Amino acid sequence: MSAGVHPAWLGSAVLGDDVVLTRDPRCGLGAEAYTIARSGGVTTVVAEDEAGLMYGSFHALRLQDDLEAQTHRPFVARRMMQHWDNVFVHPVMGQVERGYSGGSLFWEDGALTDDPDRVGDYARLLASVGINSVSLNNVNVHAGEARLLTDRIGEVAVLAARFRQYHIRVYLSVSFAAPMLVGGLDTADPADERVQAWWATATQRVYAAIPDFGGYIVKADSEGQPGPFAYGRTHAEGANLLAAALAPFGGEVYWRAFVYNHRQDWRDRTTDRARAAYDHFTPLDGEFAPNVILQVKHGPIDFQPREPVSPVLLSMPATRLAVEFQATQEYTGQQRHVCYLPPMWSAVLSTVADRVDAVVTVSNAGDDRYWTNHPLAQANLYAAGRLAWDPTLDPTALLDEWIARTFPPAAAGTVHELMRDSWAVYERYTSPLGVGFMVHPGDHYGPDVDGYEYSRWGTYHFADRDGVGVDRTTATGTGYTAQYPEPLASQYESRATCPDELLLFFHHVPYTHVLHSGVTVIQHIYDTHFAGAEAVSEMVSRWSDLPPSAVGEDLHARVSDRLREQHRSALEWRDQINTYFYRKSGIPDTKARRIY
């Protein structure tokens, strides 16, 4: 392929005469990889396959300066965006579960979208950042959505055709009870031959419609979804049932490890939700079929602003693993707050990148005109793909890369300053020191310190008049620290070595406990909450100092509106958290600031 061409995957972008693309099946670079160089004003891209040429072309588009020849190849072969879209509007969760960007890109009120061009734009957007697989529907599979697998597979094929243009394979979330829900059987037992036959036939039909179909995502025995426990089978037996059906076609099962008791009694101090995934799955290490990938949330609880890495990701050497991130900001401001998440993801990947076969991100995109409601939340979508391709990329450099491709130079500095530390800012004004939750039950937006404290969800902070935090030590607590390999087990076990930012995740300490930072826990709570809210106040000012013309009136107004809400919410967080802990501890702020 030569200069001046315009392959479909470039969309409206054009590579000029100064770009030379060469596909060389014998170059030995491997799938999806490419070599790129720029010299004397000419960029050359060489790749073994069409996908590599595409990724190299997108790289060429962002290249500014001369470049010695570099070869780029993806760190993991599976870089997936997962959607929690419902086909039918769910009475509580809406069209997209935990979606904050309008409706679904794929379905609307029970029917396939009538805007397939928009799907094509989205596919190109994903491909341009390195995503090569996408699952189309919510992991909570309701009865209507279960039919995507069977009589509605034609709609999936329509979407698959769009994504195929960009070398993206599609996957479906399926219900483990599909043989009953849509198959007319009276069981979904993996040991039942009728069930096995049903999955084999159903899968065969899927591949007849979509020959390059990727496979299934399964949330089983989790938060009310059906699973193998109902039949006394293990999750390996459950996953292998579906894997057997997919294997003849090269398909794979992403089996979620998010299994815990969601009907816990708050009075029961012996059960620790953080332990659940490890306790359920590590005994099964080695028992999963080769085309099963165990999909593990990056932390042991549920996408809180700060969690330790899940020990499951460090403890199953004989199992293929995926790490799951959440770009949709369920617990991190719901795309009304600026919260640039790659620093968090990058830290996780630095620990687990060489242990995983796949990086999965829950999408934050919808049919919103900016894709992500908060225009600045696009950066999370962008970086999710780029980090899956190369986990060693620096988050701040990625931010600047996104900014350079999105905003004019006059706005770059403002956007950079607004976003760079925004995750740290968000953490400061929300739940302190890794303790998590303290959000409003149900919608998970805004503060409610005791909102989950007496609930069945296993997410407690145990604050009393003397102290706060969850004792997960092996010495005196739930023993969760023992799930980690050394040196992490020892590091987390001891208050002396546990990082400040995770202290309350692992330890119940007095408010007067002195952190490594030199201040007490209670003073840290006050200081960070005043500082976090103040930082948002500065973000508001900074943005309002930017002339609207620098980014466009509409975008400027959109961001202003969201920043106002972030500021209101940050003040609410600050005051509720500070008041709550002042009322409990009785310890005044050393700086005598206003606590209500």
Next chain:
Amino acid sequence: MSAGVHPAWLGSAVLGDDVVLTRDPRCGLGAEAYTIARSGGVTTVVAEDEAGLMYGSFHALRLQDDLEAQTHRPFVARRMMQHWDNVFVHPVMGQVERGYSGGSLFWEDGALTDDPDRVGDYARLLASVGINSVSLNNVNVHAGEARLLTDRIGEVAVLAARFRQYHIRVYLSVSFAAPMLVGGLDTADPADERVQAWWATATQRVYAAIPDFGGYIVKADSEGQPGPFAYGRTHAEGANLLAAALAPFGGEVYWRAFVYNHRQDWRDRTTDRARAAYDHFTPLDGEFAPNVILQVKHGPIDFQPREPVSPVLLSMPATRLAVEFQATQEYTGQQRHVCYLPPMWSAVLSTVADRVDAVVTVSNAGDDRYWTNHPLAQANLYAAGRLAWDPTLDPTALLDEWIARTFPPAAAGTVHELMRDSWAVYERYTSPLGVGFMVHPGDHYGPDVDGYEYSRWGTYHFADRDGVGVDRTTATGTGYTAQYPEPLASQYESRATCPDELLLFFHHVPYTHVLHSGVTVIQHIYDTHFAGAEAVSEMVSRWSDLPPSAVGEDLHARVSDRLREQHRSALEWRDQINTYFYRKSGIPDTKARRIY
């Protein structure tokens, strides 16, 4: 009228030859009154009007022994049951707002009920206990329901015909914005002549359809409902607008005094929701038209298990007043808990009966086969009517009267024991010492101690590590106590004289404060919560000791089921409240019982 007759209002009941009814227009007893006597096996009833004869006949039905001639006349002429029924199912509140007894008796999914016989049965039920007026729809008037006043008045006429048979007049809740919602005007300003003309014409049409129509119920400027504040008019001007339209026909306006700021900031300690009704309405005393009745909830907040009497009821001598009770158990167990409320109502009436022109009760009946979901909740409906007729009746005697008319003698003792102190039991295991709320937000069922603590609803307890309660004193608090006449103002102002059961409503006190009962506040909390849950446990045993045949299998099973839920809920209340206050106070239970 003579013996052996069978007027329509008796339904399937029959008065035998031993009952002699005499209507004597010249007997001078007055409207609705009757004289009853029984001697030598013959009961005689004399009344001036047909209604009096009806009430006397129902009395004859419950008469067992000989009786010297007694004259009975209602204490107040207006004894109303109000329904919070929606015509259309509301997405959050359902067919009946705060309804716990199935669907509406009047409307189903947007249409008039197709079971008018059931309405007739209900009307007879109400008449038999002395109710003579009923409002048919929710005080929160949505757009669909607003049309009852206009093009759907024919449906109201159908219902009115049913109620008329039992001398019950019907009323409608109307929207203050009706001239805009259904009248096509661009204002609802009471000073606008077009608005006045619209109400006059609309009301004329109502009376053309229903000549004995009762009048309007209005919730204005309250929890989002429209009202005169939007036009800078007072509530007297608003109420008098509707009163003028009704006056030519003898109709009346029930204008609710439930007006407060429902968007309060929890940080604002100067605003006190308890003050709101008094602050809004007492300056208007004397300004309301003669056919306006100001309808006042019996307590200053909102139907909590324990509140002081509303000072509005004691402070508006030049205004006609109605006291409002709530039979539907929004905050008192939602007809899953046994909670016999007449002891509460009786105590209120002992203070306000001679100051009110009307007694209003929010109905707890629905299309449930037992009318009230919990079969024992019927007693609240029964006693609501009987107390409105005669506020001096003893609540326990009323309970036994209801039991005797409902259950066979073999069950009477058990039911009596289960119910007599059930309000006190409920109070023991829920929020302590009059502080109120601590319920789960939204549905108001079950405990959530901080559920409303940082909300906009103005319902706070201010618990910290040292103490709990709301300082409403004049000396150091919100000044609410000054809204009471003496001696109540002084009694509530002082901790020394404030009744224990209202202590935390009026005072913020240390957990170590010693009550008149001799125990500290914290120990009182522990003691009452253990005792309350234990009492429910005994209720469960007591009921299971009753042979199902004594009351019928179905009813026995229904009550058993509800008692199980009450027991589960009482344990949850006990443990959440005790744990919450133990964590805050750090003070152990002197009896070393289990606190989590």
